[in-house]
Amino acid sequence: MTAPGVLLLDASGPESVALARAAAVRGHAVHAAATPAGSTFCSAEFIGLLAGRVLTDFARPSRAVQEITAYARRHGVGAVLTVNEYLTELAALVCAELALPGNDRRLAHAARDKAAMHRALTAAGVRVPYTRLARDDGELREALGDARVGLPCVIKPACGAGSAGVSVVSGPADAIAAAGRARAAGGMGGGGDQHLLVQAYAAGAEYSIESITQDGAITHLAVTEKRVTSGSHRVETGHSLPAHLPPEIEKAVYREADAAIRAVGIRHGPSHTEVMVGPDGQCTVIEIAARLAAGHIGFLIQHALGIDVFPALLDVALGRRATLYPTAHGHATVRFITSPYAGRLASVTGLPRVGPGVPFVRWRAAIGGLVHAPRANAHRLGSFGVTGPDPVEAEERADALLRRVRIRIDPAGEGGSDQDSPASTSDIAS
Incomplete structure (x- = not known):
């Protein structure tokens, strides 16, 4: 019997590649839906895994649903997924049209539009700003x-x-x-x-809860601790998991996350709930997304806890029981490399190498290209992960490796500097 096809909405980023790879290993034909312009950003590996793709205009959702569902029916697609936050509502609409496991199409808008999200969370009694x-x-x-x-x-x-x-x-x-x-x-x-x-403004320590829901049953995989820049632009510069909270605070965090997940209609698939834990221990939900967390958190879960989230997400989308229990009890963290100045990237030295305890190193900035001081996650230049059995040792090693990274920026009129600078360390608020 031929395995059902798997269709990914959007075709860029390491998470999309990991999903495509997991599907191909299991014998599923991999398809992608993309915009004509966006399709040029697929990686070579992703393109090599594709059995086909449909080009559509995501900005015209009604037409996109028609074109994607017609393509899915022609090609025997049995699962539709996305890791792109902007496309989570479209994914719910496509799944509903194809009668595939997905989120509540009537509520999916509330996992994207933050005004609708605030109304839904407030109505459900979730503590929000x-x-x-x-x-x-x-x-x-x-x-x-x-x-x-x-x-x-x-x-x-x-x-x-x-x-x-x-x-x-x-x-x-x-x-x-x-x-x-x-x-x-x-x-x-x-x-x-x-x-x-x-x-x-909600003061406190920032965390996120990574969860997978199947048939309405919620499994929390991990709590992630965030490192965030200070000042007016709060950009994430690092993630670490699993965060170990006091039992009463962990219970409160999970309670609020459960309510938020249900409030925005997440029934089949991942969720990423961002919270602040105040000095008084109270948990405030800032946002929730109906997608796997970005920033390599899916990979951190795999390295720290032994949960391979990508096959698990496929199982959920296919209506099969997913394996979501940890097989390891380690620690994993990622550091994002950013520029302290705006300008053109002249050089970078001191990047870590992949090896024991450093499972990945990724770089996406081009020498000679424009770089920015961090005002959004898209301004990251690169990243690397560090793993180990002891959280303190892993975090200290990650910080030490980050201090070795030196970037040289040619000025571009925005407070630029042509001197070597440590990448991002001055911007990290622990």
Whole structure:
């Protein structure tokens, strides 16, 4: 009997390659849906794994659903997945049309649009920051004047991702520039939606909960501890897992994550729930996404806990029982390399090499290319992972390896420097 085909919405990034590889190893024909422009960004390995692809316009969801489902029926597709946050609602619609395991099509919008998300989470009783929607400058002024928002506050696009356009605003004078950045980010990635969210600032330590839901049953794989830049742009510079929280706090974190997952209709597939744990131990849900966590977290889970999430996601999408139990009890962490200055990348030295305890090293910046001080996750230049049985030793080794990385930036008029600089260490807030 021929194995059903697997269709991936979007075809870029290491997670897509890992899913395609896992499907091919199991004998599934791998297909991709992509935009004509986006299809050029597929890696050579991904292209080599493809049995076929359908080109469509993701910005026109009704038409995209028709074209993707027609292609899926012609090619015997039995599973549809995506690791692209912008396409999680489309994935739910396609799965519903094909009668495949997927998320609730009526609620999937709430896992993408952050205004709808806030309404759904609030209605479900999830603890979230107080939030105002600002559709124009007048509503922005009203939100900033709302004592329940207060200062500092957070301004972000309603339909953004990857920390793009997110600013921590300390006063009204900063709000106009922050709103401009948020509108630009929302317009680029969110289908043209330039509405803003103005949120009360939630202080504390930042974590995410990585979970997989199957037939409505939720399994939490790990809690990830985040390293985040300080200042007005809070960009993730490192992830570490599993984070070990006090039992009562872990229980509260999982309780809020469970409620958030159900509130946005996640029934079959991964979720990534971002939370803040305050000094008082209370857990506040910041956002939830109906996708596998980015930033190599899926790979960290595999290296630290022995859970291969990529075959597991295939099983969930195919309606098969997934194996989600840890077979190892180690520690894994990733460091992201960023530039402290805007300019052109002249050189990089000191990158770690793959070897024992360093399972991957990835670099995506081109010598001579423009680089930026970190204002979004897309500004990362590269990354490397470190694993080990002892969390303290693994973290110390990762920090030591990061200190050895030196990048040289030619100035580009934004406070640039032509001197060698340690990559990102001055930007990390532990």
